[in-house]
Amino acid sequence: MQSLYGKVVLITGGTTGIGLAAAKAFVANGAKVVVAARNREQGAAAEAALRAMGEAVFYGCDVSDPLSVEALLRFTVEHFGPLNAAVNSAACDFMPAATHEMSFAMANSTVSTDVLGVFHCMKYQIEAMLQSGGGTIVNVSSVNGLSGAPAAAVYSAAKHAVIGLTRSTAKEYIGRGIRINAVCPGATETPRRTRRTAHLTEDQLLEHQAQLAQAIPIGRLAQADEIANAILWLSSAAASYVVGHSLVVDGGLQA
Numbered sequence: 001m002q003s004l005y006g007k008v009v010l011i012t013g014g015t016t017g018i019g020l021a022a023a024k025a026f027v028a029n030g031a032k033v034v035v036a037a038r039n040r041e042q043g044a045a046a047e048a049a050l051r052a053m054g055e056a057v058f059y060g061c062d063v064s065d066p067l068s069v070e071a072l073l074r075f076t077v078e079h080f081g082p083l084n085a086a087v088n089s090a091a092c093d094f095m096p097a098a099t100h101e102m103s104f105a106m107a108n109s110t111v112s113t114d115v116l117g118v119f120h121c122m123k124y125q126i127e128a129m130l131q132s133g134g135g136t137i138v139n140v141s142s143v144n145g146l147s148g149a150p151a152a153a154v155y156s157a158a159k160h161a162v163i164g165l166t167r168s169t170a171k172e173y174i175g176r177g178i179r180i181n182a183v184c185p186g187a188t189e190t191p192r193r194t195r196r197t198a199h200l201t202e203d204q205l206l207e208h209q210a211q212l213a214q215a216i217p218i219g220r221l222a223q224a225d226e227i228a229n230a231i232l233w234l235s236s237a238a239a240s241y242v243v244g245h246s247l248v249v250d251g252g253l254q255a
């Protein structure tokens, strides 16, 4: 991972869960990291934790707002210099619901954050990388972006779209020095998952976790740093010939 030393990296959703684990992994390998998200309290906590390890800063940004993303890219380049790598991990809290019962508000917020948010980020990240001579982008999709997910149809559609954005832009920009890939995590222990099961009693939670683990060949959920390791590898020179790939990290679920 020596190729990441001194690189400028932007991570959306970088204040919690998979994004924060990726930020820690980049900083531990000597990169300078901007973590961007909406929640400023979580941002301050993430910045403090990352600064104890190396160079990092938080910037408040809503990826569903193109002007906010444009300002984020301006900040990143002014603060640390030309952008070398980006990880798009931000996604809204999707609450599972039968499709005929899903609210328009939930569907809209999923599409505007998880699909348009990734588009807004890539638009300005690519613009910055074209000016600085290239870079890498890793988008965080999901195993739900590769197959259907009952009670999560819009989330699944959004994560399929992230793979479409990844594959299309990978072909479009590899000739100009920008290498773009996606990672598709399976069930991963993050604050997002904790929030989703917050309504369960302790017994229900234990049963839910046991059922989930049983369905995964490796017999457990992923830890966020296991996804971060895949993101780090895709961003590094070790993956120099990997282009437009959707790397599944799911403990064997899709196998």
Ligand SMILES: NC(=O)c1ccc[n+]([C@@H]2O[C@H](COP(=O)([O-])OP(=O)(O)OC[C@H]3O[C@@H](n4cnc5c(N)ncnc54)[C@H](O)[C@@H]3O)[C@@H](O)[C@H]2O)c1
Binding pocket: 012, 013, 014, 015, 016, 017, 018, 019, 036, 037, 038, 039, 061, 062, 063, 064, 088, 089, 090, 091, 092, 093, 113, 117, 140, 141, 142, 143, 184, 185, 186, 187, 188, 189, 190, 191, 192, 193
């Ligand atoms: N946890 C899982 O089981 C799992 C599985 C597959 C894929 N994923 C994907 O991994 C990514 C990270 O998820 P996580 O589990 O770490 O969740 P998380 O909730 O811990 O992190 C999501 C981050 O996105 C940020 N965010 C949300 N809306 C935003 C917006 N409009 N603008 C800017 N930032 C915003 C949040 O502040 C948070 O930092 C997501 O794309 C998610 O879909 C997660």
